[in-house]
Amino acid sequence: MSDKKVKVAQVGDLEEGQMKSFEVGDGNKILLSKIQGAFYATGATCPHYGAPLERGVLSGERIVCPWHHACFNAKSGDLEEPPARDSLASFEVKIEGDDIYVMIPEEFKGSRTPDMVSYDPGSENRSFVIIGAGAAGSMAAQTLREDGFKGQVIMLTHEDRMPYDRPNLSKDYLQGDAKEEWMPIRDDDFYNKYGIEVLRKKHVTGIDIKNREVSVASGDSIKYDRLLITTGGEPRKLDIPGADLQNVFTLRSYDDCDRIIAAAENASKVVVIGASFIGMETAFSLTKRKLKVTVAAPEKTPFSHVFAAEVGELFRKKHEDIGVQFRLGESVTEIEGDGKVKAVVLESGDRIEADMVIMGVGVKPSSEFLKGLELESDGSLKVDEYFNVTEDVFAAGDIASFPYWYNGDIIRIEHWRTAEQQGRYAAHNMLDKDKPFRSIPFFWTAQVGLQFRHVGYVRDWEDVIVKGDVSKGSFLLFYVKNNRVQAASGIKYDKEIDAVEELMRRDRMPSADELKDGSIDLLELVRK
Structure with missing residues (x-):
């Protein structure tokens, strides 16, 4: 099969360090990147969950996905960082005058399995x-x-x-x-x-x-x-009376989830113990199954130990808008039932009727x-x-x-x-490659219509720099310690979160004072 030569752009359409997607026929797209004056073409969507990569950032030769931060080499398409498991396809680029052409195979595929070897005991016995x-x-x-x-x-x-x-x-x-x-x-x-x-x-x-x-x-x-x-x-389980009753669950494995789904078929009221990531995601998911959900937890706001309180309040409000009830600031002391769950008892003595309980109180x-x-x-x-x-x-x-x-x-x-x-x-x-770990942690959650991203790691931050409005669900927060940005989180700032991860990884993140000044363009900085 011969490749088809497709004109996609002109050399002036991209600035240095920029990437754009272009149609190449039959609904297919390629991603064109300009690096040090040369042009490179790869698949345009992330093989992980199909994110449009042009909405991410190009950091040197690295493409960063806007959704879950899989990373690829823009020249070869090779996978560099998960959660994607496949690489991007790469395509030959030709420049004729001011026109840019990409050679497209008859059978177009935007991704590929990485180059890998198989088991060969004749050449390796370990x-x-x-x-x-x-x-x-x-x-x-x-x-x-x-x-x-x-x-x-x-x-x-x-x-x-x-x-x-x-x-x-x-x-x-x-x-x-x-x-x-x-x-x-x-x-x-x-x-x-x-x-x-x-x-x-x-x-x-x-x-x-x-x-x-x-x-x-x-x-x-x-x-x-x-x-x-x-x-x-x-999963951790609370050491309280009734923890071993029927319909008390934790959620970690596939089988755990299947058991919860089966029990939900005959349930109407569920109590989720814990306002952690797993607890809040579970609460939202069970509302989709038409269950009445109550979240009970000792913390005053969801996620209070890892994010600014305003973030937890935003998630709480969005959950309450769809009917989730909260009993925060109180620990669960007992689960009542006669073989099977009937209620959860709080330290105040209040009882919450339930025919299912999900414990989301952390893992060990x-x-x-x-x-x-x-x-x-x-x-x-x-x-x-x-x-x-x-x-x-x-x-x-x-x-x-x-x-x-x-x-x-x-x-x-x-x-x-x-x-x-x-x-x-x-x-x-x-394999003795002596590669020290130099990546930056990244976490995401999707619930109640919010797509939340968090990059970096910090405990006991000293200051939070706010861009946008947390209460309106459109914001970018920088968590600061010793005048250094240790982490950032946000909603509807996916590209900026990409940039923060790359600037942190490259040890080029601006100081807190520079960010407060307001003159720093993170997207421009990451392209340099």
């Missing part, structure tokens, strides 16, 4: 074992193959499922808007093609560091040359099986900037406490994209 098949583990397995590792790659998961899109559980899947076939991260053919073994229903019971073995509940042991621990977290690292490794006080594993725990053992994701290069703190983050980023870096370093 075995890399990954405990856990969530965000970090599945991303690490793919990255090992991208990096050219041809040895054995084994993922162990206690679930009876292939890796799936966990963030969707509390969102579209719980609402009933996501089909079951949308949930797997990859189809089975992918794992078969690239020789990635996913061993399901494998409950790991221990690790023998000296003999490099992983033990599972069946009594079997699996040898490894290098090990990556990505077991993530497990899933690390009880780790007898031979030293754990932090919260049960996590402390890693270095390469995600190394000890000789030939690595850890990534929710289970890992890591040095955050941007502020020097040792932190642990329970976000999907961060876990994927860490799994990718851990895989690089399992």
